[in-house]
Amino acid sequence: xxxxxxxxxxxxxxxxxxxxxxxxxxxxxxxxxxxxxxxxxxxxxxxxxxxxxxxxxxxxxxxxxxxxxxxxxxxxxxxxxxxxxxxxxxxxxxxxxxxxxxxxxxxxxxxxxxxxxxxxxxxxxxxxxxxxxxxxxxxxxxxxxxxxxxxxxxxxxxxxxxxxxxxxxxxxxxxxxxxxxxxxxxxxxxxxxxxxxxxxxxxxxxxxxxxxxxxxxxxxxxxxxxxxxxxxxxxxxxxxxxxxxxxxxxxxxxxxxxxxxxxxxxxxxxxxxxxxxxxxxxxxxxxxxxxxxxxxxxxxxxxxxxxxxxxxxxxxxxxxxxxxxxxxxxxxxxxxxxxxxxxxxxxxxxxxxxxxxxxxxxxxxxxxxxxxxxxxxxxxxxxxxxxxxxxxxxxxxxxxxxxxxxxxxxxxxxxxxxxxxxxxxxxxxxxxxxxxxxxxxxxxxxxxxxxxxxxxxxxxxxxxxxxxxxxxxxxxxxxxxxxxxxxxxxxxxxxxxxxxxxxxxx
Amino acid sequence: xxxxxxxxxxxxxxxxxxxxxxxxxxxxxxxxxxxxxxxxxxxxxxxxxxxxxxxxxxxxxxxxxxxxxxxxxxxxxxxxxxxxxxxxxxxxxxxxxxxxxxxxxxxxxxxxxxxxxxxxxxxxxxxxxxxxxxxxxxxxxxxxxxxxxxxxxxxxxxxxxxxxxxxxxxxxxxxxxxxxxxxxxxxxxxxxxxxxxxxxxxxxxxxxxxxxxxxxxxxxxxxxxxxxxxxxxxxxxxxxxxxxxxxxxxxxxxxxxxxxxxxxxxxxxxxxxxxxxxxxxxxxxxx
Numbered sequence: 001x002x003x004x005x006x007x008x009x010x011x012x013x014x015x016x017x018x019x020x021x022x023x024x025x026x027x028x029x030x031x032x033x034x035x036x037x038x039x040x041x042x043x044x045x046x047x048x049x050x051x052x053x054x055x056x057x058x059x060x061x062x063x064x065x066x067x068x069x070x071x072x073x074x075x076x077x078x079x080x081x082x083x084x085x086x087x088x089x090x091x092x093x094x095x096x097x098x099x100x101x102x103x104x105x106x107x108x109x110x111x112x113x114x115x116x117x118x119x120x121x122x123x124x125x126x127x128x129x130x131x132x133x134x135x136x137x138x139x140x141x142x143x144x145x146x147x148x149x150x151x152x153x154x155x156x157x158x159x160x161x162x163x164x165x166x167x168x169x170x171x172x173x174x175x176x177x178x179x180x181x182x183x184x185x186x187x188x189x190x191x192x193x194x195x196x197x198x199x200x201x202x203x204x205x206x207x208x209x210x211x212x213x214x215x216x217x218x219x220x221x222x223x224x225x226x227x228x229x230x231x232x233x234x235x236x237x238x239x240x241x242x243x244x245x246x247x248x249x250x251x252x253x254x255x256x257x258x259x260x261x262x263x264x265x266x267x268x269x270x271x272x273x274x275x276x277x278x279x280x281x282x283x284x285x286x287x288x289x290x291x292x293x294x295x296x297x298x299x300x301x302x303x304x305x306x307x308x309x310x311x312x313x314x315x316x317x318x319x320x321x322x323x324x325x326x327x328x329x330x331x332x333x334x335x336x337x338x339x340x341x342x343x344x345x346x347x348x349x350x351x352x353x354x355x356x357x358x359x360x361x362x363x364x365x366x367x368x369x370x371x372x373x374x375x376x377x378x379x380x381x382x383x384x385x386x387x388x389x390x391x392x393x394x395x396x397x398x399x400x401x402x403x404x405x406x407x408x409x410x411x412x413x414x415x416x417x418x419x420x421x422x423x424x425x426x427x428x429x430x431x432x433x434x435x436x437x438x439x440x441x442x443x444x445x446x447x448x449x450x451x452x453x454x455x456x457x458x459x460x461x462x463x464x465x466x467x468x469x470x471x472x473x474x475x476x477x478x479x480x481x482x483x484x485x486x487x488x489x490x491x492x493x494x495x496x497x498x499x500x501x502x503x504x505x506x
Numbered sequence: 507x508x509x510x511x512x513x514x515x516x517x518x519x520x521x522x523x524x525x526x527x528x529x530x531x532x533x534x535x536x537x538x539x540x541x542x543x544x545x546x547x548x549x550x551x552x553x554x555x556x557x558x559x560x561x562x563x564x565x566x567x568x569x570x571x572x573x574x575x576x577x578x579x580x581x582x583x584x585x586x587x588x589x590x591x592x593x594x595x596x597x598x599x600x601x602x603x604x605x606x607x608x609x610x611x612x613x614x615x616x617x618x619x620x621x622x623x624x625x626x627x628x629x630x631x632x633x634x635x636x637x638x639x640x641x642x643x644x645x646x647x648x649x650x651x652x653x654x655x656x657x658x659x660x661x662x663x664x665x666x667x668x669x670x671x672x673x674x675x676x677x678x679x680x681x682x683x684x685x686x687x688x689x690x691x692x693x694x695x696x697x698x699x700x701x702x703x704x705x706x707x708x709x710x711x712x713x714x715x716x717x718x719x720x721x722x723x724x725x726x727x728x729x730x731x732x733x734x735x736x737x738x739x740x741x742x743x744x745x746x747x748x749x750x751x752x753x754x755x756x757x758x759x760x761x762x763x764x765x766x767x768x769x770x771x772x773x774x775x776x777x778x779x780x781x782x783x784x785x786x787x788x789x790x791x792x793x
Binding site for chain 2: 029034035087094095096097098125127128129130131133134137139140141143146148150151153154155157158159161162163165166177179231232233234235236237238253255256257258259260261278
């Protein structure tokens with residue numbers, strides 16, 4: 001036998017051993033809550049907070065809760081754009097049944113949004129079991145990374161996997177607090193040797209950027225990368241570290257409501273449950289009458305909370321991750337030059353065309369393959385806006401046919417906004433995507449300035465920073481490409497430049 | 507003249523030899539892993555019996571719990587969602603009533619089952635239980651309940667420790683301070699411990715349920731506490747007669763967090779606890 005043959009056999013054996021090891025190391029852990037938390041509006045303070053629902057509550061019970069809300073939240077000095085009741089909505093969304101129909105109580109009509117708002121008010125000061133120190137409150141360790149990824153994973157196992165209970169996370173690593181209930185997770189990890197594992201963590205959350213009357217759960221997805229260490233078959237607590245972009249963009253703290261408390265002194269949970277028509281805070285049944293002594297320090301006798309039992313419902317149908325993209329994954333499609341087939345995108349004034357602020361922009365697209373078209377406007381600040389499809393709009397386009405967006409006889413909704421250089425990025429995929437992180441609820445003060453139909457991205461600041469870095473890197477001098485997410489198998493893309501001159505039209 | 511060797515036989519022998527070599531290498535790599543595991547276990551054991559003493563250990567006696575004994579604890583938690591710009595609202599305390607319900611066999615160990623009732627106003631008032639090893643005072647399991655979509659749902663976590671080293675346990679339920687220290691003899695040099703947690707009842711196997719267990723390193727120091735220690739306890743919760751019933755200050759550290767407990771001899775529960783988010787003190791006890 002010659003040397004070449006021996007080396008061939010040796011190489012084959014080494015490959016077999018390596019493949020065996022690789023296959024054994026790649027693992028996945030996932031969990032889904034039994035019920036999805038319901039999406040609801042986060043009641044931004046600069047948008048009036050909870051004054052709408054509270055005014056109706058006051059009408060019934062002759063209280064001053066809306067006035068309190070105005071004084072304590074809405075009319076305070078230096079209200080920032082992120083101030084709101086996302087914590088209270090999160091607590092209500094996980095602990096309470098979703099109100100699904102409007103109700104009339106003592107002659108006052110309460111819409112679904114009003115009912116959700118009142119449930120939010122009941123939970124505005126809940127006692128909670130919390131994990132990790134909140135960064136930016138000038139208390140505690142002020143360590144941005146104190147909630148290590150292995151601790152996040154442990155908590156997800158404890159709550160979501162083992163008991164099918166969602167867990168609320170502040171997903172902003174910096175000073176601001178952006179609370180979302182996580183109801184599904186997936187951790188993919190590989191042991192790379194010496195007990196070290198590298199992993200990715202995807203969290204599916206109920207989004208709060210919806211109209212107050214929204215029904216159901218609008219999903220959001222956030223993705224992170226990490227490393228940690230195993231010893232004797234267990235993850236070593238505290239050994240985890242966020243890696244890559246996740247060093248600056250990761251969950252800050254986690255919590256679950258334990259004892260319900262309203263912040264507004266005029267809000268009474270019994271009265272809210274009478275309006276909502278269901279028990280509040282762990283009870284299926286609304287109380288009879290309103291004879292509770294609200295001023296007593298003694299616990300009420302009429303606690304109609306059914307006892308817990310061990311027959312925990314199993315997980316709900318998990319959200320299919322396959323087409324569900326986090327904002328970072330979506331950006332990975334934009335920030336690269338990969339194209340598996342041909343696509344051409346045009347604006348009506350051609351590549352490099354100029355528009356005055358407020359002028360309509362008409363788009364045309366032609367793809368070599370049938371697929372699902374997505375159009376993004378990347379503005380001079382690097383912010384991404386979803387131009388097409390609008391919510392609920394079909395976006396399947398045929399192969400080899402020029403398609404107008406909008407149709408020639410339809411009114412355009414996409415107008416030139418923001419002076420400077422814009423990139424219109426078109427992507428066609430062979431299977432549909434669910435894009436998350438886009439703004440379906442537009443704050444009142446923006447409604448006039450932003451054309452209906454185009455969706456802005458609304459994500460925590462650290463995630464936005466990560467996105468901006470990727471966009472700047474790609475469109476900058478060095479044209480740094482990102483590796484496209486493996487969730488999208490085949491896609492095509494094209495870019496079209498246009499300029500907006502003058503101020504944004506009022 | 508020698509007859510020529512069969513080339514096929516030669517290839518076969520070579521393939522077997524090389525494969526044997528490859529498998530031997532794989533086995534040796536795995537053996538190295540196992541050796542590393544044993545080394546790691548040895549390290550854990552050594553840590554548990556560490557000769558490096560941070561402070562002279564005052565020791566901590568396990569409380570005497572009789573079935574039927576009750577006591578009340580009051581807790582106050584920080585508002586994690588509060589902002590400086592928002593008006594300062596004094597956190598509202600919550601009272602919890604503890605009762606030693608019975609001695610129960612849990613996964614082969616006799617444990618006190620202690621039931622805890624939330625006495626707060628409001629409609630979510632979780633009921634909780636802890637199981638504490640009768641001999642060692644080790645917290646083997648806790649169970650509490652959370653409101654989920656209109657109903658109360660149970661949550662459970664169980665704990666285990668290396669042989670001979672009952673560890674302090676820090677549970678995820680930090681609004682209700684039920685962390686328990688290791689009850690160690692005075693002068694004990696053990697101040698570092700390792701325990702594992704799993705989100706399942708004691709006695710179940712994590713792998714069978716598709717769960718991953720987590721190993722926690724915890725440190726503990728126990729020192730005699732003088733009258734100065736009382737200053738951190740709210741006036742209404744300060745224990746009396748510390749001359750006859752001395753105080754021990756216990757500090758439990760894990761994952762960057764520190765839990766401070768002050769135990770008084772003869773009391774069923776720490777007279778004061780601060781876990782960084784929640785402060786609690788013993789209000790009353792009864793036989």
